[in-house]
Amino acid sequence: MIRIERVAEPPDFAKVRSKRLAEARQVIAKGDKIEFKDYAAVKRELAEMQHLKCCYCEKREETAENRDVDHYRPKVPYGWLAWTWENLLFACIDCNRQFKRNQFPLSPGDIKLVSEQAPPGSERPLVIDPSARQINPSEEIKFRPEKVQGNQRWRPTGLTKRGLETIRVCGLDRPGLLNSYTDHVNREIRPKVDELLKSIKTGQPSALYKLWSRTKRQLLRPYRPFQALSLDALDHLVKPDIRTHHNLPLP
């Protein structure tokens, strides 16, 4: 998971919010169910803000139209935030529907927001909001290799309670993703690292620096999948002493 820089709310969305909330309040008064709709106006905007990647697992999702708008604070019970721009993210179907759903764990002793109350109140959520300014997801979740039946596999680990809960709630260690992470390291990162280590033995310092810059550009550009994993894998595979010795900085 990486930090998402939130862009400004699309101009027409305030109108959508007023209309939908007014309707929702009438529906609640009658004891009926709220219809959560009218997200077409923000779907493309959110997807582009996130470089077409799921906000939780960083899998690339090419067609925004078929994917979900994720409500950071779930529609149930936080219906009054269902059309609040800061509460909306773009997520893959697996993270959103199979795992996160209506889960929103809070820290022990927290008092849940009451209807119409603006967040955060006294809530200290245990799910990372990747678009929150004061949070850096990479300080809370790190990818590490582990050995499974003689093979190396990459897995996210929580460094904080919130990191651990985010992994659990969003299913960031589900088998399909563990395979994707490991494939990504083996196919995209290892060949570049092997080339780099070979060139340390044989090459010129300037050529080495160019190769390192190219590797970082290719793996860490915002629209590349699994950017957080790429950073942690580079950090692990090109050891800090080698990076310091050859002046190969990592962001």
Ligand SMILES: [Zn+2]
């Ligand atoms: Zn996802």
